[in-house]
Every structure is written in C-alpha cells, then in structure tokens.
Amino acid sequence: MPRFKLTIEYEGTRYSGWQIQKNARTVQGEIAEALRTVLKTDSFEFLGSGRTDAGVHALGQVAHLEAPTVLAPHILRMKINDALPPDINILDVRTAPPRFHARHNAFARSYLYQICRRRTAFGKRFVWWVKEDLDTASMRTAAELFTGMQDLRSFTDDDPEKKSTRVLLEEIKLKEAGDLILVRVVGSHFLWKSVRRIVGVLVEAGKGKLGETDIRGLLKTHSSTPAGLTAPPSGLFLETVYYEENPASSPIHPVVAVNHER
Numbered sequence: 001m002p003r004f005k006l007t008i009e010y011e012g013t014r015y016s017g018w019q020i021q022k023n024a025r026t027v028q029g030e031i032a033e034a035l036r037t038v039l040k041t042d043s044f045e046f047l048g049s050g051r052t053d054a055g056v057h058a059l060g061q062v063a064h065l066e067a068p069t070v071l072a073p074h075i076l077r078m079k080i081n082d083a084l085p086p087d088i089n090i091l092d093v094r095t096a097p098p099r100f101h102a103r104h105n106a107f108a109r110s111y112l113y114q115i116c117r118r119r120t121a122f123g124k125r126f127v128w129w130v131k132e133d134l135d136t137a138s139m140r141t142a143a144e145l146f147t148g149m150q151d152l153r154s155f156t157d158d159d160p161e162k163k164s165t166r167v168l169l170e171e172i173k174l175k176e177a178g179d180l181i182l183v184r185v186v187g188s189h190f191l192w193k194s195v196r197r198i199v200g201v202l203v204e205a206g207k208g209k210l211g212e213t214d215i216r217g218l219l220k221t222h223s224s225t226p227a228g229l230t231a232p233p234s235g236l237f238l239e240t241v242y243y244e245e246n247p248a249s250s251p252i253h254p255v256v257a258v259n260h261e262r
Contacts, residue, residue, distance in 0.1 A: 001044075001066050004073060005096040008061040011087040012233065013125050018052045018061065027052075027088055031063075034083035038076070039067055049102040049241040050109065053193065055233030057126065059112070059255065060091070062241040064102040108170060108188055108242040110249070111195045114235045115181040115203065116258055123256040127180065128199075128235040134206035136174055136181060142205035143172035143183075145215050146198060154223045155198060156191035165191060172198070175252045178259045182252050184239065193230055200229030 008031070016024035020032065032046055044067035052058060069076065077093040084090070116127035117134070146169050153165040168188040175182045183202065185195050201218065204210040218225060237255060 197226040
C-alpha cells in the first residue's frame with residue numbers, strides 16, 4: 001500500500017488532545033473519521049509524530065498514512081479537508097518512503113508559546129495573558145539554564161518509573177512582538193506538560209519570583225513547584241517536527257498579532 005506524509009494544522013480548543021481516546025473528541029479521531037469517509041475502509045494506518053495535550057494547537061503536526069488508495073496526494077488532501085471540521089486543516093500531503101514513520105523518524109520538535117502582556121479580545125484562545133510586568137532579560141537568563149540534557153521529572157506528570165524523563169533541550173529562544181512574548185522551545189522530544197511548565201517557570205523568573213539558584217534546584221531535585229506554575233494550553237502550538245529533509249530553523253513569528261494599545 002502507498003504511504004503518505006501529512007502536515008496538519010489545527011486549533012486544539014475544542015479537542016481533548018491529538019491522540020484518539022474513548023468517549024472524547026480528538027484531532028486524530030476527527031481525521032481518522034474523515035479518512036474512513038474518503039477511503040471507504042477502516043484498513044489504513046494513521047499515526048502522528050507525537051501527542052499534544054487537550055487545548056493545545058498545532059502549526060505543523062506531522063502524521064503518516066498507509067492506505068489502499070490510487071488518489072494522487074493533492075486530490076487526497078482536498079477530499080480529506082472537505083470531510084473535516086474547519087478547525088482542522090491538512091496543509092500538505094506527499095508520497096513517503098515505505099519505511100517512513102512520523103514519530104520514529106523525527107529527530108527534533110519545536111513548540112511555540114505566546115504570552116500576552118495585555119487583555120485581548122481577538123487572540124484569547126491563542127495566548128496566555130499575564131497581568132504582571134515581565135522582565136524579558138530575566139526570562140532569557142532563566143531559559144539558558146534549561147538548555148542541554150536535562151532531567152525534567154519535576155516538569156511532567158509522566159511516571160519516571162515507566163518513561164525516561166531525560167530530554168535534550170536544544171534551544172529556548174524569546175522574542176518580543178508587539179504585546180506578545182514568544183517562546184520557542186526546541187528539543188529531541190517532549191514530556192506531558194513539560195513545555196507548559198517550563199514556560200510557567202520562565203514567567204515566574206520574569207516576575208522576579210524565581211532566580212537562577214531556584215531554577216537550578218528545580219532541575220536537580222524533584223519538586224512539585226513547576227506543577228503549580230503550569231501555563232494554560234491556550235498559548236501553546238506544536239510548531240515544527242524536524243526530519244532529515246527539513247530546512248534550518250525559521251524565524252519566530254506570532255500566530256496572531258497583538259499590537260500595542262494606541
């Protein structure tokens with residue numbers, strides 16, 4: 001059967017995450033249902049590069065599809081999109097090598113988080129409004145402490161007895177864009193809630209409530225502090241999944257513009 005690589009964007013507000021769950025509406029579940037409509041069969045394999053949590057969005061989720069079809073990729077894309085709700089969109093479908101696996105072949109992922117300095121009527125589903133003043137210089141200093149191989153057991157609800165909590169964080173970069181503070185986190189893989197807890201800690205550093213010594217301690221010993229600082233899912237986007245053929249990291253751009261008040 002032919003195999004395809006799909007690139008997908010979605011607004012996660014209405015969904016209980018990416019992965020199919022019983023008695024819950026998920027992004028993977030919606031696309032699988034659309035595939036059944038288009039292919040008129042259940043005999044296909046459709047797997048994503050990784051999970052996203054409930055309420056989290058994606059700009060470039062990647063999945064592979066192996067299915068009994070003679071449809072050309074662009075026709076397949078059009079037909080799937082016609083069967084999908086408007087908050088899920090297939091950006092690209094292309095043929096893939098028989099052994100291509102969306103998760104196993106990915107060597108890195110990047111997430112984008114949008115923090116907003118002011119209340120916004122238009123972007124509230126896509127940002128975290130932080131009312132307190134934030135010192136971005138302190139946030140950048142804090143971000144540097146996370147880069148490298150880190151044990152993130154304090155930053156996840158994953159069980160360290162069942163899954164390694166060590167993650168290679170290649171880059172955490174901050175950019176200011178109007179009233180937004182954009183945080184890009186690039187890593188080998190990510191654990192449940194880890195990006196949102198890292199962002200929560202960076203915000204506390206920006207408020208002046210956590211210093212370098214505090215953050216180093218959170219990374220060296222198990223602590224419940226990051227759990228209480230978990231950033232909301234609304235501001236988080238799975239940005240890019242990296243494969244060998246991917247271009248270099250692109251400039252950081254906001255998903256929704258929030259300009260300075262006039």
